[in-house]
Amino acid sequence: MQVNETLNEGLKRGYAIKLTAAELDAKVNEKLAEAQPDVEMKGFRKGKVPLALLKKQFGQRVMGEAMQESIDGAMNEHFEKTGDRPAMQPEVKMTNEDWKEGDDVEVSMTYEALPEIPEVDLSKIKLEKLVVKADDAAIDEALANLAENAQDFKSRKKGAKAKDGDQVVMDFVGKVDGEAFEGGAAEDYPLVLGSNSFIPGFEEQLVGVKAGEEKTVTVNFPENYQAEHLKGKEATFDCTIKDVKEPVAAEINDELATKFGAEDLDALKKQIAKRLEAEYAGASRAVMKRGLLDELDKMVSFDLPPSLVEAEAGQIAHQLWHEDNPDVQGHDHPEIETTDEHKKLAERRVRLGLLLAEIGQKAEVQVSDAEMTQAIMNQARQYPGQERQFFEFVQQNQQMQQQLRAPLFEDKVVDHIAEQAKVDEKEISKDELQKAVEALDDE
Known part of the structure; x- marks a missing residue:
């Protein structure tokens, strides 16, 4: 096996690898000899098939493996000898594309070698740890944020109108074509306006309601609504407003602490x-x-x-x-x-x-x-x-x-x-x- 350098420029390396026909033939014979003890063929006992017959029968198939193993072996030996470490997978290709059995195998290998990394005296590095x-x-600010997230609601003054963000407590009955439908009614339901937890358009119509007021809300169920019988249908909800509450931050006390474990x-x-x-x-x-x-x-x-x-x-x-x-x-x-x-x-x-x-x-x-x-x-x-x-x-x-x-x-x-x-x-x-x-x- 011959390995000759063709390129040495910076970190770029190139080599021409030649595997002679005799070396390839010897490798094929070696692989066939390894397989011979396990081969069975009509007319011969197991392991007694002549090498020449094996070569005639399986030589072409084994030759590709032998060629690949030989080239891989040459590359590995090269890297061990030179100490080169390729930055990326080496590019390997046959240069005699018109190769036929009996010819030498000629291959080019090119790669970029990883550079020599200089030693660094780590003790000379000076760092600042903030x-x-x-x-x-900062603790009070975080507590205030927790209290805001754990907000409560308290009733607004009598006659106050509901605003976006308020909680409206109500009874309601939903109807389609004048008939109440299953799952469309509730009592003392607390709905936060602007939470988008109800059908689109529902909450906006409750902005401005007062405690004690009755309000009919008209909406259309979305076409992709989960209940098949309600998809795309117009519905009315008769709402009785029981209370209008404004959001207030929870008090910062032991009770708040227990809410957060x-x-x-x-x-x-x-x-x-x-x-x-x-x-x-x-x-x-x-x-x-x-x-x-x-x-x-x-x-x-x-x-x-x-x-x-x-x-x-x-x-x-x-x-x-x-x-x-x-x-x-x-x-x-x-x-x-x-x-x-x-x-x-x-x-x-x-x-x-x-x-x-x-x-x-x-x-x-x-x-x-x-x-x-x-x-x-x-x-x-x-x-x-x-x-x-x-x-x-x-x-x-x-x-x-x-x-x-x-x-x-x-x-x-x-x-x-x-x-x-x-x-x-x-x-x-x-x-x-x-x-x-x-x-x-x-x-």
């Missing part, structure tokens, strides 16, 4: 403080991660495989185009051209991606099965009712598994680097942290 404490003002108000405040500080810590980590990546980007410089940069730039351009055109869900759109800005961002991403992968490999960073399972479960929650199917889909899809594993691996490598780096804590306000997070999107 720390925000959950102060009383806490023993009392103090326990709820502690829960809120813990949740807020967890949110602040997550935001702070995102800011520190950007700072860490910026530092790494300044510290290293090496050649990048053009194919990886082009692929990443295309992906960035495609993603940004869809963000600018949210109405286009599929990929039936004009070809998207990459700009210098896309390529510059792609170079940064590829450089940092290769560097983090190298650091993680040397540090033996691993994503555990438990971490992967948790990531899949988190993703599956986006598909209510189909969690099991999603889980099984991911288990059978290597590409999807890689998409979920990659960010987990990157975060663990970032944590490993942060442990080696010099980290100074800086206590700031919630507003300052918010500005720092917003600045991430501006860059």
Whole structure:
């Protein structure tokens, strides 16, 4: 087997591989000899079929396998010998397309090698960790929001008219063609106007009613209404208004706390403080991660495989185009051209991606099965009712598994680097942290 270099330009590599006819024939004979003990043929005992007869019968079929195995073996031996790691799958093709049995097999192999990644002294990296404490003002604000969401209703003054957002308590009877229909009546029913919980057009007609008033509401059931006998039908509802109530925020007390699963108000405040500080810590980590990546980007410089940069730039351009055109869900759109800005961002991403992968490999960073399972479960929650199917889909899809594993691996490598780096804590306000997070999107 002959392997000769034909291209060595930057990270681009090219080789001509020649498998002589004699080597191929020897490989075919070797494979037939391996299979011979198990072959049965009329007129011969099992394992006693002559090699020449086997070759005549099965030689053509075995030759393709022998050719592929020989080329694969030559490629693997080449990569072991040179230490090259292809950035993407090597392109392999026969160069003597008019090949016939008895000829040498000539193959070209081209690829882009991954570059040598320089060593980085992680202890020289300086990072700033922003720390925000959950102060009383933030806790009170969160409590007020909880109270707003847990709103109550209290009766308006006698004679007050119902407004959008008010709760109207009423009895009603629904009729179609003058006849009451099943499920169309209720007593003391509390309906919040503007909640869109009734048939379209119903709630709007109750704006302005007063307690003690009787009101007939006329609506049309939608054509896609679930009850077949009511689809598209006009209906009237005779409503007796019993009370008109305005929304009021729930009182911030122990009773409110129990609604949210806490023993009392103090326990709820502690829960809120813990949740807020967890949110602040997550935001702070995102800011520190950007700072860490910026530092790494300044510290290293090496050649990048053009194919990886082009692929990443295309992906960035495609993603940004869809963000600018949210109405286009599929990929039936004009070809998207990459700009210098896309390529510059792609170079940064590829450089940092290769560097983090190298650091993680040397540090033996691993994503555990438990971490992967948790990531899949988190993703599956986006598909209510189909969690099991999603889980099984991911288990059978290597590409999807890689998409979920990659960010987990990157975060663990970032944590490993942060442990080696010099980290100074800086206590700031919630507003300052918010500005720092917003600045991430501006860059």
